[in-house]
Amino acid sequence: MRSAFRLPDWSLRTRLVVLLVALSVVGLAVADFASYRALHNYLFDRVDQQLETAVAPVTTRLLHEAGDETNQTFGPMPSEGVAIQGGGEAGGPTGGPPSGDLPGSAFGELRDAEGEVVGTTGSTFFGEEVPTPAIPTDLEPTSPMAIKPITVGEQGGGSEEFRAAAVRVGEGISIVAVPLGDTNATLHQLTLIEIVVSAVILIALGLLAWWLVGVGLRPLRRMGEVAGQIAAGDLSRRVEPDNERTEVGRLGRSLNAMLVQIEKAFAERAAGERRLRRFLADASHELRTPLASIRGYSELYRIGAAREPVEVERAMSRIEAESTRMGGLVDDLLTLARVDEVREPEREPLDLRELLEDARDDARAAAPGRAITLSPTGPVAIEADGDALRRVFANLLRNAIVHTPEGTPIELSLETTEAWATVGVRDHGPGLPPGDPNAVFERFWRDSDSRGRDDGGAGLGLAIVAALVSAHGGRVDAENPAGGGALFTVQLPLRSPSGVPGSS
Template sequence: MSLRLRLLIGILVLAAAGLLTLDFVSYRALENHLSDRVDEQVQSAAMSLAPELREKAGIVDIGPVFPSGSGFDHPPQGGSSGRLGPGGGLPNELPPGTFAQLKSSSGEVLATAVFGYGTTSVTRPDLSGDIPVSEFGQPLKTVTVGARGGSGTQFRVSAVADQDGRVTYVAVPTSDMKETLDQLLLIEAVVTAAILIALAGLAWWMIGIGLRPLERMSETAGEIAAGDLSRRVEDEDPKTETGRLGISLNTMLHQIEDSVRKREQSEEKMRQFLADASHELRTPLASIRGYAELYRMGAIPEGPEADRAMDRIEKESARMGDLVDGLLTLARLGELPEPVRRPVDLAVVASECRDDAKAAAPDREFSLDTAEDVTVQGDEDQIRQLLANLLRNAIDHTPEGTPVETVISAGGKTVEIEVRDHGDGIDEENAELLFERFWREGESRSRKTGGAGIGLAVVAAIAEVHGGHASALNSPDGGAIFRVELAREPASEISQVVPIAD
């Protein structure tokens, strides 16, 4: 069962309960009121008709039927004197079918009268039952009796005894009261049904309006499930429940779409990474296999040719080892736990890296300029590798004898490292690509030593792990500047780089 239908049924049940309660209370109130009116008519008829019955029975009026002080010793309202109304049948305020009968103390019927019909074939009350008789001087008691023959008509009857023991029975039919109550019941039924039908239509419409945002959310969720992650829930009033739900759903959908997009990008980069790694490994492996097969087949004679082949195998093996080491470094940088962070004095580390570079390239001049207090919180081994890769990059991509400068400056929350060479510079359009894996620039900065294009990717990954970033630009004096910015203190949440997928 749908929510809309459940809400509608609940509303209708509550409304029906309220309306039926109101109908019942109204019916009972009117019934009691009309019953009191009929009782008043019975009392009025008793006072009006008793003298007529005594006269009809030939009884000399020797005293009042109702003693003074009984509440019935005054004429009924409306000016009736107790005489028959126009046409000889009925006092003005008594309903047609009013029945009166006078019995002796022994139960003999002395006189009977039915007023308002002009015929004797009328419905008469059944007076055979136990009807309480009000003694002379006591208030009248009124009871309900049926009709003779079981016609269904009911009467309100009172019986009063006079001083001589004669009993006067007066019965007023409740047909008018029943007809009025039946009409009320019909009206209540029709009105209640009409109200419930109108309420059902109005409630169905209003519930539909209230649930329309949920239906749109359901449609949007279906489209998202079908693969359209760009779909969003329409904006609603944030003060409403559906509005707040829509805002929460849109926030969740943004996060899901972002996660899926990042996953797809990671998968694409993974495929590209594997393709690039396969390509880079294929070349040295092919060279090693080729020289090995030539040597095995005897195509390379002993002597200088064999030495040259072994030298090529050694260099290609070293190149392949460097490639694997670079990949391993990138993978380790992406592992979750966070790197061990201790105070690292960049001036000391940079000085040691400069000495190592001098040993590797004695024909070059390496200068170092550092500011005071260039200490950062980080992993010393990773920072050392970052500086070594920057210096190695400058050596590999500039002419022999080109000087290399290292400048370390301090800011408020960061420390900046710059490695400047005096080579041919870079193409600034490709500045960001320099830090991509396996990417190499053109002939101006060609690979001389068999590098695989991973060194600067390692630099960028280490910088990001330490809350910074790497960039490259051309120097106004010529050559290239590779700049790395590191945070002095680790951020509250440092991004963990996953180089294989990122």
């Protein structure tokens, strides 16, 4: 089941910038909140200290204003001051009202044991009356030395706030409050400053991040452009940067390595397609020639043009010869097709020297006028397909016989190294044509396009040699050695004591 959540179809640049700005918003919000709370706690602690300082003078003034009418509730007023429960003494030097102004625009309220308000006091701040706080009736009194301030609002629903605390005085309660106007104004100003500064930081950070991410993604955009050109068919293009210092550089190096392999694969495929087209054209051409001959002689026989026994015999012999030639060509094509299947040849223990002796004897029988020699050597043990190697050496000897003048000697040699056996087939004819000597192993290759097919064959013999040797894990090379002629060298792995060809 696919998830219902789906990211917007934004570009990578947009996503990175949005993510960075979102994280910055969270970070700035946490920082702003932490700074706000730190200043809030600091300022409120200062106000609470002011409130604690104002408790004694405000209570003393309230008691003084209450006078003798309340002595039964709050106790007598001593001549040296008024005793406050839990505190010391306060008041003027003769028991009168306290000297000096009340601190911090403080507000005071005196309640009796029944909770009735018996007196209030306040002060002005720069000539203005301080708003009256809304004191709750159930405010719990404490000792003046351990007050418990609370935040209350303004009577009448105003916007002013106060920090208030209640202390016990005899059987009554004294309530003192200090306004929070300056404190709240400071915190409000801090909030505005944090919002404005955070907004400016986010805008600047977003613009800077947009530019930096664009610069960082510029190589990726160039890679995309190059990839489009490659997709259009230009496999020679390469991406930049290509280095190990950055992630994008390492990506470029990997892409370039992949492009090299892709270009090589396409080149090999194109070359293979060209070889296949040439192979099919040559095969069709080679098959068309004997088929045309067979059709022509058959037509002559059918219409009665060849009535004499000699003519009939000649037509039948040509039909037989062309059929044999076409059968050999088909056999060669089938051999190459089987080799192209890359199947492991059927191996058996063989003596390579015996195979060469058999090939030499067969060539002598086919060309009695040739001096075909084999250098003396001892047995050479290999594991191979005997029929395949016999065909290899037969094709090489036939190639030497066909392409050299009558009577030209042919030499076979056999040498061994630690893990390889090397067979040489050398003639003393005109040698290989100029150019790449190993081109003779291509299929349907001929020395000259004008040479007759009766002499040159179909051009598959040496291609079969190369394919069969390669299937045995060996290689074959051609060259023009010093002294003239042509030299074909076949390398085959020896049979090791463990029975695995080529292992030492």
